[in-house]
Structures are given as C-alpha cells and as structure tokens.
Amino acid sequence: MITTVLVEDLDPASVDAGVAAHYGDPAREQRLLAESVGLVDRGNRGVVTVTGPDRLGWLHSITTQHVAALAPLTGTELLVLSPHGHVEHHAGVLDDGTTTWLDTEPGRAPALLEFLSRMRFLMRVEPADVTADWAILSLVGPDTTRVLSALGVGPLAAPDVVAVPGPKFAAGSVPARSTSEYATAALPAGGFARRMPYGADLIVPRASVSSLTSSLDVPPAGLWAFEALRVAAGRPRLGFDTDHKTLPAEIGWLAAAVHLEKGCYRGQETVARVHNLGRPPRRLVLLHLDGITTDSPPAPGTPVVSAEGRPVGVTGTAVRHHELGLVALALVKQNVAADARLQVGDSAAAIDPEPFGS
Template sequence: MSGTAADAVMSAEGLDAGVAAHYGDPLKEQRLLEEGLAVVDLSNRGVVTVTGPDRLTWLNSLSTQKLDDLPPRRSVEALLLSPHGHVEHDLHVVDDGTTTWLVVEASTTADLVTYLDRMRFMLRVEVADVTADWAVLGEPVGRESVDGEPLAWVDPWPRTSPLSVAYGSADDVHPGLGWAWREVLVPRADVATALADRPRAGTWALEALRVAAGRPRHLRETDHRTIPHELDLLRTAVHLQKGCYRGQETVARVHNLGRPPRRIVLLHLDGSGHTLPAPGDELRNGDKVVGRLTTVARHHELGPVALAVVKRNTPADAVLDAGGVAASQDVLVTP
C-alpha cells in the first residue's frame, strides 16, 4: 500500500504545515488521486460551526453566496469581502440540517470567528471553533455525501452557477473539467481509523493537481488587494442576484462596467534546469514586472507548472520570465 504514516515527510511551514507533504513518491501519489484511490490528510484545516434557527439567513446576509435556502448536504463556496470588495475569507460551506459547517484555512479561523461573533447582534446564532474536535480529510470524489456517510463539502469548481458568470473558459473546455474534490469532516478521534486502509497522498500531489485545474486557493492566490473577478471566483462563489452584502458594490461595479485589474493565469515552466522559481517571485515581460507567482508544483504529466496573478493587460501570448525560467501562459481569466 502506498503512503503509510511511517513514510510521511511533513510540511514544516506555510499553509500546509503539520500535515504530510508526501509519502516518498509525489508523482505516484498524483496518479493515485487521479484514479480516485488516495486520501489526503488535511487535518490542519480550520473547522467552524454555526448553529441556531437564524444561521442560514444570517450567513446569507454576510456573504457573496445565496445561503438562506441551502438544503442539507448541499455544498457551496462563499466569500466574505471587505467593504472595498477584497477577499477576506473563503468559506467551504455545507449544512447538515441543524448546523452549518465552514471549512477554512487554519490561519484564518480565529479572525473568522471573531468577525462572525461581532456580527451576531440579536440573532439566534452561535459560532464555535471546533477545529480541536473535528478534522478534514480530502478525497478525489465529486459526489455529495448522503445519509449514513460523514458530512462532506464538495468543491463546485469549475462549474459555473446558473446565477453567476465565468470570467474564463466555458465549463466544458476548462482546464479543471476533470477536477473532483471533497473535504470530509471526521471526528479527530476517528482520523487514524479513517486513514488506516487507504493509500495516502500528500499535499504536494494535491497542489499539483489543483494548479493544473486552475483552482485558486485562499492565501495562495489571494492577497490584500484581491477581488473575486481576478481569480474567476464569481463562477463558483458569488451569486449575482441575491440581496446586499459587504463588498457587493465593488463586485457589481467591476462586473457591469469593466474588467478586473489583474487576472489569474496557469503557467507552464521550462523544466530543463535543476531548480524552479518560488511562490512570490516576480514575473517579468521583458523589463516590466507584470505579476507574481503564487503556487509552483511539479505535475506528473505537464511537468513544472504554476499559478500566478498578472496585470490584466499582459499579452496572453507573451512568454514571461519567472526568476530566469521561461513561463508560457494558459489563460484562465480572459484579458
């Protein structure tokens, strides 16, 4: 069996610190994920619950997504924006009929709970950080959980909501067409049992497949200036016909009157050298800095790949320089 606990090489820093980066063969682990066989330990993710009879209407009023009529075990993605429309939180949302579960990046958990608590006012809702009791396991499955199974959040990417819009490729030709992913909620006491009989893959394998699918990740592809349009997040995380929420004016103005100032791009890196550029490295078109790398990975078929955020008017056919490495573009958000 591939990927046992004894084989794990742990991530020491960054968003994935505390879980396995790989189990000795990241390329094989990618293939196991593509075949739907492996599971990824994501137990460092944050888990927040919202309970109370007003929970869905309340979250609906705060977020970019329509949540007031969310059925049990139906997964959606929602954003919390700043007053200026910048992405502050990316929420993986699923409700079990009595509790709404939010899976988030671990480092954002405390700020999220603080914000939600501050916004409760007199509503019948309770917010709790349950990360100490609940863990997340990732698996390459695109099916919603059913009664009798552990609750899971299924990633909608890249399927465009009927009441939203895509800023990039149509769903049926999108690089992420084959992307299937869900995050299963498991009591921490049961994690070892849930992992025991399954091949394991590390976060390196997951990140490589995510990059190839053009799937943005909060705190990797986002920064303090990010608006949803730049990462094509309207297609899965923004409902364009719901009621007001913080940051809505920016979302509507950019959608109705123009284009975002930046765009996400999938890069194919020259792999002939021994080293690759790192996330955060500048991208240049000639002598002009046009953006930065956000995620870099080695894909088992595509070779070295990366996601980056570049200025909108960067020519889509330009071969960019990433720290001395040539980088050709696949357009994810049209210029």
Template sequence: MTTSTSTRSPFLDLPGAVDGDGRDVGVAAHYGDPLREQRLLSEGLGVVDVGNRGVVTVTGPDRLSWLHSMTTQALTGLAPRTSAETLVLSPKGHIEHALHVVDDGETTWITVEPGTSPALVAWLESMRFMLRVEVADVTADFAVLGEASRAESLDGERLAWVDPWPAPVGDTALYGPLEGHPGADRAWREVIVPRADLLAAAGDRAPVGLWAAETLRVQAWRPRLGLETDHRTIPHEVDWLRSAVHLHKGCYRGQETVARVHNLGRPPRRLVFLHLDGSGHGLPDPGAAVMAGEKEVGRLTSVARHHEEGPIALAVIKRNTPVDIDLVAGGVAAAQTVVVAP
C-alpha cells in the first residue's frame, strides 16, 4: 500500500518514528519505546497521530435527519459538539461502515477507517435524492489526533469526537453499565484539526504511536471495523448495540436483521477479550485459530502487549462456546472474559 504525499504524516519525520503497515501505513506505529508510549497515553501526557482516518463533511439543513434515516443511531436531535457513533449496514444487516460523528451546528463531521472515505462518500452521494445536503471528502485538508485522559480533564474548546464507550447510549441503557470495565474512567477522543496544523495541535505532549492506542483499544474491549469485523458481521456480535445502535428509531437499511437478532438474542458469533499466556517470547498473529479442545471455535482479531496486563487480545468466536473454559489461540493458552453474552 502506498501513501499519498498529501496525507503522509509529518509525525513520521520526528526522531525514532517507525511507519505503520497495512491499513495504518502513513502514520507512526511507534517512536522506539511502545510500552513507555502506552503509559504516557494512559496518563494523558501523549497524543496519537491518527491522521490516516478519513474525514467527511455533510452540510445543509437536512444533514442530521438524512443521516438519521440511513444509519443505526438516532441523530435528529444531535446537539452541537455532541458525539455519536453510528453504523452503515447492508440490506441484510452486515456492517459496512463505522462512523464517528460530531456536529458543530453547521456541519456534520464524520471520521472513518483509513481508506474507506471514498466508498462512504460515493454511497452517500447515491442517496441524496432531492434533499438539501452536500457531502465532501476532506481527508486531504483535515486530520485527526487521538488522546486518552480522564473524562473530567477533557478540554471542550476544540472540535472533537468523544468516544461514548463503554457507557450505554440512548435506549441501549437496557444493557446496563459494564461494571469493572477497564476503560470506564478513561475518555478517548479524536480532535479534528487542519492537516497543515497537525504538529502544532499536538502542543507539548509527547508523540505516541498507533501501537499504544491500539493496545488501549484492545484492553477496553473496543471493536474496530475490518479487524473485529468481516463481510458477515452484524452489530450484536461485537457489542456495537451498546454504543452505535438505537433500537426504537424509524426504519433504516438493515434494521430488520438488527431487530430480529436482538429479539431472539442469538447472534451467531460473539466478541471475547483474552488474556494470553505470556511465558513465551512471541505473540500469536491476528487471524490465528482459537481452539476449544480439538475444536476450532473462532479467530483472533487483534493482539497487543499491554504495559501492565501483558499479552492481551480480542477474538470472535462461536456463540455457543462455553464461557467457563480456557481457550488456545494460535497455540497460546488464553483465558476468556465475556464481552458479548451468549
């Protein structure tokens, strides 16, 4: 994969910067000490360049009601500078796009996974009809900085998407809070800034690589499109009902599947968090088989080494896999924590 010179991060010119790979090429994976970078990020002293995320804007008086009608979240009453997470589903309810949404009162700003903004914009354009909306891919002009800090310390002056996870959103409050969740007292947010001001917007905080941010994501049981999902994934399987789906709003594409599986309570697969045996030197690769005895029950989706908890991972496994058994992931013993109850 090649990186456009217009979106290549200036952070890659900082001392020690190592470029990411795959979907995360073009931003720094780390700056030489990933574990130290994790600690800085956890303490609110670091900033992560996630400038490879796509940035899309929607303007016009119909923007919020239009997005509301096509995606999984209730957006008509979204107040300025209030964040939301929503999904674009296929007609059969499979996840196609995960949207981080914040409105500034005049423009709805959306950030999406790297490389997916052109497809999202093309689909949105095809759905405009006669509505008063304008859609633009502004990835070349705007970028995203990520930061993790205590919720009470967040600065509300800059335009930012604040992750609702793990608090339940809207009518998903029926799920209740995730008691004891490792990310419950930490807020992750993505600040949208002009790409030309990316370095300056970091201020005096230490640059932190994407590996550190991904480790905190895994620790927080947070799914990522394209890693925890494939072409068959429905929101129930990866716990996206909690933060990205409104269960009693009007019709949208894929709603029939969402309602049917929610009412039956039987998604075919479920997300789990794994503590991996750290006695070996290596970690299993994402995509490795997860075994229950002699039976393959799923696949690893994300793997990381946490500075306090050691090797951790997310996996998607068959729904009916017993919750009280240890698993083996890529040849490594793994203790499961239930994220999506079977």
C-alpha cells in the first residue's frame, strides 16, 4: 500500500500545500526520477488562460518572450517584469491555436490575472483563472518518451533553446521566435502534453486526473523528489529562489524566457543594460552544505556569510539530494570567488565548481 504524505502534513504554512511531499521513501523516488520515470502531482500550480484573436501579439508586447508568431501546439516560458526590470511573474506557456495557457507558481494565478486584466486596454483578449478546473501533472525522467507514446502523443521533440548571445551582440543574433520552444500535443482524452527539460507536463482537466493516473503504468513520486532534482539542475522557482529585486540575468532565465531583441516591454531597459555590462549584481549557485552540525536544510532567505563574517548572499530552496547530500540554491554577489569558504547558519558551505548545464 502506498503511503501518501502531503506537504501540509510536514509544513502547514507551505505554499506547496495540496500535493504529496512523498510516498514513503523520498530517496527512492529521487532515484526513480533520475533513472527511469515517475509521475509528480503538481496540481497546486495556478493556470490562467488567454483567449481572443489578439492574445499572442498582446502577450508579446507585455512580457519578455517573443510569442507573436508562436505556432499552435508549441510551448515556451515567459516573465513579467517590474518597471525596474525585477521579476514579478514566471509562467510556462502553451498555445493550442485558440487559447494560450499560462501555468504559474501556487497561489500566484490571481495576481497574474490581475496584471493581465489591467493591461487589456482595447485588445481583443479574455484572460481567466481556470486553476479550479485544470491541473498540472509532470512526467519526470529519461523514460518520459515511452510514457508519452503510450498516451498516444509521443515522441515529442526535445526542447529547442536558443543560445544567449554575449554582451553587445550584433543585431540579428537572436532569431525572431521564442527563445525556448517546447513541443506540445493534444491528449486523446482531453488536455495537452508539453515536452520540458525534465520530462513533460500534462495539462489536464481536474475531473480526469484520477482516471489518467490510474491508467498510466507510472509510479508516483512526491514533490520532494521533483524539488531535489530541480535544485541540482539549477532551475529556479519564483518566490523560492528569487526575491523582490531579482533580475532575469541573475538566475539563468535569459535563455528560456527572455528575448533580447524584441520590442519594448516593461523592464526591457534594465534587461538590456545588465546584459550589455555582462555582469549582473548577483548569480545563482549551488551550495554544498557540510551537514555536520545540522542535517536540517536552511530556511529560504538564510544569509550566506563569507569567512570574514560579511553577508554575501541568501539561500533559496534547500534539499537533501540522494547523491549530493544537503544542497541549496543561493543568490550570491557576483564578486564571490568560486572557491570561497562560506557559512550558512551552522553549516560550512562551498559553491559547486560545475556551472549549471555543464
């Protein structure tokens, strides 16, 4: 019998409440996602739809991504920035030819909908929060293609991500398309499958979640396992690994979610200035924590301190990884050396020497 432990059973205040943290063995579930494939319930994510003939051109004009020519059944990612270029929203995108689907962090759909509604003006668009009716499930692992084929939608092409040009790049260096393109297909029983770097997301009606999961020959894995692999891969989450002053260039979102040559949008000037300078104020790193004094992961926002006692950054998500041990994502100042001796709470910390994606 599977033992389901919900996130709120372990942390009643977590914004990730509503889904399983694990099913009895978090380390085994991590290995499952790393070596085979598992199904992760991410149904706590918010889902916003935009319909209307102007939807793609309108989203193109108010977000960081080039979506004006997004082909039907294609996905990508986008950001909404503040006037000063700080990240306010991050969303996965899927357009089915008549509707653009935006999935975002738990609890953030109302704020995203409020922003979109304020920006409508005279455009023929209709944004709506459909979180109550639609859920996100994620297939994670190297055997994802096999499961997609069994669902009747595979194989889907691997993610296509445009390389980020260097500072002061020549005009025309970035093609006039979304900087990340994720192959998508309609599911025969309703909903969509979207290929992602970690596997695939299934966007399905909540009413069909139970029948879909029971029909798949895929073992479940909890959010803890998904988060552990996410941290090791250096994939940030808004609100977990970002703060109110986070810039896209600091956390590696330029490639997936920002088009550096498209027209004006809120915060574009800051994006261009930071990229042309080539050194954002902070950078996202993976910290290895010694776990000698404590094996409890530090809370998000815990200061990262230099050997001299100076604050040089803050932690984001911290996890116990099945191979790496206790690790955490952190935003640290750009001038912190890669071999610096650091402290996080009671734990000594060291920056992983391998850049994300290497």
